Amino acid sequence: MPKTQQLLDDLQGEQDYGIFLAAQMGGVPNELQLIIQTAQFDEAAGGLRPRRQYVARALGVEEHRISLGVFGRLFIADEHPILYHHNLPRAQVHFEGRPSDINELVLDIHQAYVTTFGPWRELAADINRSQPLVNLFASGSGLLGTMPQPAAERMAKVLAHHGLKATLDEKSLHNGADEHGRSRQFKLLGIDDSYVVALAFSVEEMGKI
Secondary structure, X not given: OXXXXXXXXXXXXXXXXXXEEEEEEOOOOOEEEEEEEEEEEEOOOOEEEEEEEEEEEEEOOOEEEOOOEEEOOEEEEOOOHHHXXXXXXXXXXXXXXXXXXXXXXXXXXXXXXXXXXXXXXXXXXXXOOXXXXXXXXXXXXXXXEEEEHHHHHHHHHHHHHOOOEEEEEEEOXXXXXXXXXXXXXXXXXXXXXXXXXXXXXXXXXXXXX
């Protein structure tokens, strides 16, 4: 993918920047087209000097969060905390027992989640929201939540640390390939705080054949 590497190379220097100009639907279902311009900061002019313009196509888009504007970092990854919900098995986390300090356990649960996902995910999306966590742990047993395996395993360690018994019931998302044998593993295109989760990405330089 020479144009993909060229785009990445355009953004390697300290004075290199990108401008996320637009995002639009593509010609096939679940396709997004991202219009990106690269530029260099010109100290003499006190502004950005345009270099090249690209269209990045995302095929099989599953999730996205997009903010247009100037950015400093762009990357494509096969492994990232955002991808845990798409590529890894999930597990139901059940517990038995009552902690000696419920509030401390709740704080540790939140900390474990942030350690796993950073700023990319919210705990509320994966935990049992039928009642507050304080009430749930006071009940002595129940379902903490359903979450990707790395988070579930970390939660099990936290529960054990507080003297509770944890049980993980794992459920696979998919077998890693579709009916034609093509990979179903999602990839991530990150642009600072923006991202697109899709099955494949391609990059073309606009104005070039």
